[in-house]
Amino acid sequence: xxRQNARAYALLSPALGSLALxxxxxxxxxxxxxxxxxxxxxxxxxxxxxxxWIAVATDYYYWLGLWGSFKLALVTTMACAAVGYPTAYFxxxxxxxxxxxLLFLLFLPFWISYIIRTMAWIxxxxxxxxxxxxxxxLGIIDEPLKMLYNDFSVIMGLVYFLLPYMxxxxxVSLDGIDRNLEASxxxxxxxxxxxxxxxxxxxxxPGLGAGCMLCFVLAAGSYVTPRLLGGPDTLFxxxxxxxxxxxxxxxxxxxxxxxxLLLSLGLLVGVYNRFMSLSDIYRSFAR
Amino acid sequence: MxxxxxxxxxxxxxxxxxxxxxxxxxxxxVVVMLLSFNASRSGAxxxxxxxxxxxxxxxxxxxxxxxxxxxxxLALGCSLVATILGVMAAIALVRYxxxxxxxxxxxxxxxxxxxxxxxxxxxxxxxxxxxVYRSFGMLxxxxxxxxxxxxxxxxxxxxxxxRQNFEEAALSxxxxxxxxxxxxxxxxxxPAILGGFLFAVAISFDNITATLFWKQPGIETxxxxxxxxLRTSISPExxxxxxxxxxxxxxxxxxxGFVIRRFSRGR
Numbered sequence: 001x002x003r004q005n006a007r008a009y010a011l012l013s014p015a016l017g018s019l020a021l022x023x024x025x026x027x028x029x030x031x032x033x034x035x036x037x038x039x040x041x042x043x044x045x046x047x048x049x050x051x052x053w054i055a056v057a058t059d060y061y062y063w064l065g066l067w068g069s070f071k072l073a074l075v076t077t078m079a080c081a082a083v084g085y086p087t088a089y090f091x092x093x094x095x096x097x098x099x100x101x102l103l104f105l106l107f108l109p110f111w112i113s114y115i116i117r118t119m120a121w122i123x124x125x126x127x128x129x130x131x132x133x134x135x136x137x138l139g140i141i142d143e144p145l146k147m148l149y150n151d152f153s154v155i156m157g158l159v160y161f162l163l164p165y166m167x168x169x170x171x172v173s174l175d176g177i178d179r180n181l182e183a184s185x186x187x188x189x190x191x192x193x194x195x196x197x198x199x200x201x202x203x204x205x206p207g208l209g210a211g212c213m214l215c216f217v218l219a220a221g222s223y224v225t226p227r228l229l230g231g232p233d234t235l236f237x238x239x240x241x242x243x244x245x246x247x248x249x250x251x252x253x254x255x256x257x258x259x260x261l262l263l264s265l266g267l268l269v270g271v272y273n274r275f276m277s278l279s280d281i282y283r284s285f286a287r
Numbered sequence: 288m289x290x291x292x293x294x295x296x297x298x299x300x301x302x303x304x305x306x307x308x309x310x311x312x313x314x315x316x317v318v319v320m321l322l323s324f325n326a327s328r329s330g331a332x333x334x335x336x337x338x339x340x341x342x343x344x345x346x347x348x349x350x351x352x353x354x355x356x357x358x359x360x361l362a363l364g365c366s367l368v369a370t371i372l373g374v375m376a377a378i379a380l381v382r383y384x385x386x387x388x389x390x391x392x393x394x395x396x397x398x399x400x401x402x403x404x405x406x407x408x409x410x411x412x413x414x415x416x417x418x419v420y421r422s423f424g425m426l427x428x429x430x431x432x433x434x435x436x437x438x439x440x441x442x443x444x445x446x447x448x449x450r451q452n453f454e455e456a457a458l459s460x461x462x463x464x465x466x467x468x469x470x471x472x473x474x475x476x477x478p479a480i481l482g483g484f485l486f487a488v489a490i491s492f493d494n495i496t497a498t499l500f501w502k503q504p505g506i507e508t509x510x511x512x513x514x515x516x517l518r519t520s521i522s523p524e525x526x527x528x529x530x531x532x533x534x535x536x537x538x539x540x541x542x543x544g545f546v547i548r549r550f551s552r553g554r
Contacts, residue, residue: 004383022428022432026413113510117316121315160315221404228517255408258404
């Protein structure tokens with residue numbers, strides 16, 4: 001066991017070392033930086049004071065941003081679940097000789113550059129975009145609809161990008177259910193709908209939960225999609241972080257905001273992890 | 288056998304819905320590809336015939352070609368390092384029993400769950416402490432950390448499916464550990480190593496959010512270049528660039544998948 005330990009840690013040490021040095025230590029360091037004092041020259045002074053925290057906590061603007069991001073993540077997650085679950089159910093239940101191909105196709109867009117997939121929505125939803133052009137030439141509308149640069153287009157962009165994550169998580173879970181359980185429920189007199197509600201749905205909850213959490217965390221933390229597809233009237237939290245760090249060079253405030261985002265999402269992951277295993281999520285990545 | 292929603296109508300409805308989802312997943316990409324061949328001068332709908340003008344413009348644009356170069360060097364560099372570290376870690380995780388195994392497994396997957404914005408801020412602040420500023424080096428380091436968990440997951444999945452008999456046979460036949468690794472384990476997992484490497488390349492090549500925090504002004508990767516172009520004016524050559532990227536990024540996993548299938552046959 002001891003030799004095994006030594007060998008294992010020898011193999012692990014480069015990966016663990018770089019993660020400790022370039023991931024764990026930096027993330028912990030943000031918390032330290034959030035107490036430093038900002039100076040105009042950009043040489044922030046190490047200190048332990050709550051000025052930055054109080055300034056952020058008392059600024060309505062930041063709370064609005066946090067609320068905006070969480071609302072966006074919630075709506076996106078619900079949309080992904082509503083669209084993703086039936087699709088995953090279908091994929092898990094059809095008898096089709098080339099099911100691997102269907103799953104492959106589902107994940108094909110996943111390989112295509114995120115920024116390309118996001119900007120595509122500008123050409124789809126814009127004033128002269130595909131949808132407006134089609135609707136006008138069909139005579140359904142006279143004036144182009146305003147669908148771009150608002151919350152709607154942000155949600156479309158996020159759902160588009162996150163849906164495969166949701167589908168694969170639910171699919172893995174549904175695919176692992178022993179079909180005899182459903183058959184037994186039917187034999188014992190359950191209707192098809194009852195069987196779904198009482199047997200299939202509860203057994204697939206781990207996958208649905210994993211998918212929802214993944215979608216929520218990725219949506220709440222997304223910077224590029226709201227930036228490209230969003231309008232001027234909604235504030236999103238990651239945008240505030242970027243503004244503080246890169247545009248205003250106010251690193252202590254940026255540090256406070258980063259800690260808030262990390263802690264609020266971490267709390268969510270922690271609560272989730274108490275009820276379900278995180279390994280469900282990683283498993284879907286490895287497929 | 289009765290399915291849960293066993294009426295055929297229900298399954299048909301679900302099928303129709305799923306077809307809609309697939310269309311939803313592919314339609315925007317098709318739109319980008321269509322517009323890249325648009326002859327109209329504005330580059331927007333309606334299509335006014337087929338032309339390659341945007342591709343000509345694209346390949347004459349030095350700053351885009353430069354971004355490509357930066358992205359490729361960055362992706363290859365960080366993937367090489369991430370693959371070496373990742374393969375070593377995956378072997379340890381699958382083949383050895385050791386203390387704190389689960390905690391370490393979680394730690395390695397951590398970059399997947401920390402919001403990228405936070406990762407970006409963290410590395411930026413921490414490296415400034417030791418005098419490293421926004422630079423290509425910071426990008427290289429950061430992308431390696433981002434790509435590492437994907438390599439580990441891919442190689443780990445392959446190793447788990449690989450029976451240990453081959454390795455045990457080699458050991459009992461007198462090969463030492465290094466020989467066993469070189470002659471038995473390595474050939475068996477080489478498709479997964481290639482898969483992990485390609486995955487890492489894709490992750491690095493695609494990354495934008497953290498990259499925006501780490502790159503120095505003036506250096507652009509392909510995604511940040513597109514981002515910058517989109518924020519000034521929506522030039523139709525972006526669609527041509529997008530189409531090129533779509534082909535590149537779809538080709539990559541296709542080759543990877545082909546190689547993996549090719550190698551793992553006969554097992």
